[in-house]
Amino acid sequence: MPMNYSVPRAWRERKKYYRLEAARCLSCGRVNYPPGPVCRYCGSDKLEKIELIDEKARLITWTVIHVPVEGYEEHRPLIIGIVETLDTKARLLTRIVDAEPSELSRGMILEPVLRRIREDGEAGLIHYAITYRPPIKQV
Amino acid sequence: MVDKPGIVGWGSYIPLNRLPLDEITRVWGFQPEMPSSLNVREKAVAGRDEDSVTMGWEAARNALRRAGIDPSLIGAVWFGTESKPYAVKPSATILAEALGITPVTMASDMEFACRAASEALRISLAAVSSGLVRYALVIGSDTAQANPGDVLEYTAASAATALIVGPGSEAAAVIEDSYTYVTDTPDFWRRAHQPYPLHGEGFTGAPAYFHHIVSAVKGLFEKTGLGPEDFTYAVFHQPNGTFPLRVAKMLGFPKEKVLPGLVTPYIGNSYNSSALIGLSRILDIANPGDTILLAPFGSGAGSDAYAIRVTEKVLEKQTLAPTVDDYLERKKKIDYALYAKHRGLIKRIR
Structure with missing residues (x-):
């Protein structure tokens, strides 16, 4: 059974997608998401793992994709946005859910929520990841 | 203990x-x-x-x-x-x-x-x-x-x-006691590789839902000596908005004790969440000392009855x-x- 998305990669990245595991630089203090071996802001390799899952975020910008790549057809229109977490100021590229494009505004507060983002065909893995949506209770 | x-x-x-x-x-x-x-x-x-x-x-x-x-x-x-x-x-x-x-x-x-x-x-x-x-x-x-x-x-x-x-x-909320009643009753099923379930039409009511919930709740009452008058609220499995009110009447609960936990009229039957979301809604508003009867049901078939006492931590x-x-x-x-x-x-x- 051919897989379009590497199973080892999905396994390796699960904490990044489920818990928003990120890397805080111990030299410059910036938060890297996705985490890497060195800080993308200052090049330091002194990093600590943190999780962003408990933070709300501010919407920076977004776009709407009407013709997505294979595997995402059923989810269209897709809203893809950049958000900045409120405390750690990490910037994430993420899907925005439970909202129409007309309901979004720059600077609005969003909260993280786990969603099913992609299926690898009829028989392959189901991929889950944290996305963002307007809060259940407005803040 | x-x-x-x-x-x-x-x-x-x-x-x-x-x-x-x-x-x-x-x-x-x-x-x-x-x-x-x-x-x-x-x-x-x-x-x-x-x-x-x-x-x-x-x-x-x-x-x-x-x-x-x-x-x-x-x-x-x-x-x-x-x-x-x-x-x-x-x-x-x-x-x-x-x-x-x-x-x-x-x-x-x-x-x-x-x-x-x-x-x-x-x-x-x-x-x-x-x-x-x-x-x-x-x-x-x-x-x-x-x-x-x-x-x-x-x-x-x-x-x-x-x-x-x-x-x-x-x-x-402390679970004071519980009681379970199950039998092999084919009221609703889904075979392997089938996308949708089948159900026994009228068979889902009397021999399934009502018999099992009534038996579980009466069993709890006999075990504990409690009765409908001892509970502030009652929550039953809610496949629709009428069955819970009917089973409550059969067991001697007035509908005023059932309505706060009856969520199905607004969202339908959420199956494994059906009775539990009723309990959840009651815990959202409950006061210390309140008592809750909870009775979920599942086809196939079985029911559990729980006696629950709300504490000051709620x-x-x-x-x-x-x-x-x-x-x-x-x-x-x-x-x-x-x-x-x-x-x-x-x-x-x-």
């Missing part, structure tokens, strides 16, 4: 989309009075990017907020559903990982139609009482399936509820997460076409 275990955190989730049931009447030509005869107005519909795992995740996050515990202290994750995303591969491990509970925990999916999560609750009470685990996470979550055009489509809905069971000294936990009513108020009405898209009912010709 350790103290009686209880619910240290609770939480629910209802998806955004609601299908007014008149839309099903419009498409399939049922009698217009069908929704009112079921006492259900709308049903909650999971989005294309939701399933029982994602809904269970949000319910469990709300329960964790109310419990105020480190997720890694949970020693069991038991997931009750009849809409597993995988036929083979535990949903419970996905949830345990995504909730920060792994790796030192038990985790498995349970199946008993709508009653699996209630069986998980009974097992959790035993696991906590025995000292096997300090906390157990019970999740009931379903994106209920129904064959389009089947009368079941009116009520098959989506929602989730999670309970964290732990020591009674930390609990918002008040400090009620505001720590969104309530069931917060989710009831957050809704977007959709038509049958969008419902078909969200539930994957559109067949592409290739």
Whole structure:
């Protein structure tokens, strides 16, 4: 059974997608998401793992994709946005859910929520990841 | 003897989309009075990017907020559903990982139609009482399936509820006692590889729902010496908006004790979350000293009856997460076409 998305990669990245595991630089203090071996802001390799899952975020910008790549057809229109977490100021590229494009505004507060983002065909893995949506209770 | 275990955190989730049931009447030509005869107005519909795992995740996050515990202290994750995303591969491990509970925990999916999560609750009470685990996470979550055009489509809905069971000294509600009644009764089933369940039409009522719930609740009454007058609230499995009121009358409960926990008229039947979301809504508003009778039911068939006493800790936990009513108020009405898209009912010709 051919897989379009590497199973080892999905396994390796699960904490990044489920818990928003990120890397805080111990030299410059910036938060890297996705985490890497060195800080993308200052090049330091002194990093600590943190999780962003408990933070709300501010919407920076977004776009709407009407013709997505294979595997995402059923989810269209897709809203893809950049958000900045409120405390750690990490910037994430993420899907925005439970909202129409007309309901979004720059600077609005969003909260993280786990969603099913992609299926690898009829028989392959189901991929889950944290996305963002307007809060259940407005803040 | 350790103290009686209880619910240290609770939480629910209802998806955004609601299908007014008149839309099903419009498409399939049922009698217009069908929704009112079921006492259900709308049903909650999971989005294309939701399933029982994602809904269970949000319910469990709300329960964790109310419990105020480190997720890694949970020693069991038991997931009750009849809409597993995988036929083979535990949903419970996905949830345990995504909730920060792994790796030192038990985790498995349970199946008993709508009653699996209630069986998980009974097992959790035993696991906590025995000292096997300090906390157990019970999740009931379903994106209920129904064959389009089947009368079941009116009520098959989506929602989730999670309970964290732990020591009674930390609990918002202590489970004082419980009783279970099961028989082999073929009222509703789904064979392997079949997308939709079949049901025994009139057979789902008297020999299944009513017989098992009445037997479980009467068994609890005989075991404990309690009666309907000893409870502030009563919550029954709610496959529609009328069965719970009828079974309450049979057992001697006035409807005023049932209505606060009756959620199905607003969202439909959420299967493994059906009775538990009623309990969740009552815990959202309960006062210390209140008592709750809880009686879930699952086809196949069985029912559990629980005697629950609310403690003073309930008040400090009620505001720590969104309530069931917060989710009831957050809704977007959709038509049958969008419902078909969200539930994957559109067949592409290739």
